Amino acid sequence: MNENTLFKKLPLGVTFDDVLLVPVRSSVKSRSDVDVKTNLTKKIKLKIPFIPANMDTVTECNMAIAVAHEGSMGIIHRFHSIEREVEEVKKVKRVEDLVLRHPVTLFPSHTLADVLFLIDRYDTRSFLVVDEKNKLLGILTSRDYQFEKNLNTKVNKMMTPLERLIIAPHDTTLEHAKKILSEKRLEKLPLVNKDGTLAGLYTAKDIIYFESKPNALRDKEGRLMVGASVGAIGDFMERAEELVKAEVDLLLVDVAHGHADHIIDAIKSLRRKFPNVQIMGGNVATGYAAKDLI
Template identity: 40%
Template sequence: MEIREGLTFDDVLLEPGPSDVMPAEVDVSTRLTRDIRLNIPLLSSAMDTVTESRLAIAMAQAGGLGVIHRNMTVDEQADQVRAVKRYESGMVVNPVTVFPDTSLGEVREIVARKKITGFPVVDRETGRLVGMLTNRDMRFERDPEVRAASLMTTGELVTVREGAGREAAQNLLRTRKIERVIVVDEDYRAVGLITMKDIEKAQAFPHAAKDEQGRLRVGAASTVGDAGYERAMMLAEAGADVVVIDTAHGHSSSVAAVVERIKRESNRIQIIAGNVATYDATRALIDAGSDAVKVGIGPGSICTTRIVAGVGVPQLTAVMDSA
């Protein structure tokens, strides 16, 4: 048996050297995968006591990424992902809409579930925009059976055509003193929503990690087997920027198999797989198609894997070997 030295981060220090860089000049942005850039190199863990939509939003606003845990139903986890993607964006793509015959009770259920207060009202048959229903329209109405058609604003709806820049929408919001602008296509169907609140949030967090559509980035955890594959596909459909195949022991055939299966279905889905602690395990997950590899077995301050199972590699050595 060859017993080699293993180092954790507490075992070493960085030796200082000459520098002409000031702290304010430092760029700490990094690539999580080839397609995803973060402005700070920090992710929050996919633990049920750590990351749900609230923390994922805060992480993305700071420039990092939160990974929504999987200790919930697939639908609940997908809703958490959607909550992050809808929180702040250049444009809410495919906004939640209601029909003229939707009851106020149904609308209020959507408000409670999705935390949305403004809805384009569209024709049930054609999808064309016919009105706008906001919290102001609903505030003093008590009858849950009253229909959206009776409450919605139908006058001169403020819209912009699909493809219009943010500045055009921002000018409309300011000059018309309104909260939201509806984005419509050439057939007058509501395809997006731009709100003053989102613009203000974007200005408050200039270093936020965002996707190509201006929405906050978010990750979500899945697992192996058919259930893990189906969860991963639903999370990707909900808008997750990256799916994390999150297991205690990532150097297993089941982890490699689900990565390969997801990548065969869509190479667009970004995959992080783990957890691993060796060169061979990292190589296996890269060969399976993983876009990033999660390194670390038992390095957390409250993790007992190394103590209970007697398994793991000191984290600095694990990172060096994996790299």
């Protein structure tokens, strides 16, 4: 076979630099009129048709938060311990929960050393103080402990007690909460049930941020949405269970070659165990593989 015959048999190959999209006539008056929303699953609609790679060098809580603000979803990678992956999910769900239903709490017997540990773990500097029955007793903010040096000092010696707090009922609306925070010059508004147990927390910071991100991808409670990866062997079921408890919005069965019997079996097992959780699987590269996984 000579050189000319060889090149005639080779298919045409091009790179991105070889391709130009030719502009054509359009009826679109403004780029703001273009809708690029797309469904990630039947129940999850993205505002933009991109998601970041669920790699250990790409998507952890910070990336997931950033893309959720723009209308996409980050999927936390699975190359953590189960506990660490769960914490990454919780950080996203907690970062600007409009009503923080499960704020980080302390007992009065905790010490400054415990406080510093929780600051590092949850990236928060204010804590509600409760008793064993979850009844609100007070609040501990950075102003209460910033000059304290003794790591053994108890929380009940530093906190602002309940009688000095302004609180609101558990069903307080956003507008009412904004009014209270504004009139009383507050940063935080604890919510309590009729029996005095803690029901949640409004913060001025969360409300301001919530209203500044109209395109954010949020769940029905106003929290940012986030997914998390699991494998298909080993502890994948235990990992999935803990992630579901952390209220993850989507589980991704993440393997290099998704068109395999054990991957399909893993997805079936997850669907039976968690019928209300959105599930993705991959990686796949053909339509046949996609159909088998579906």
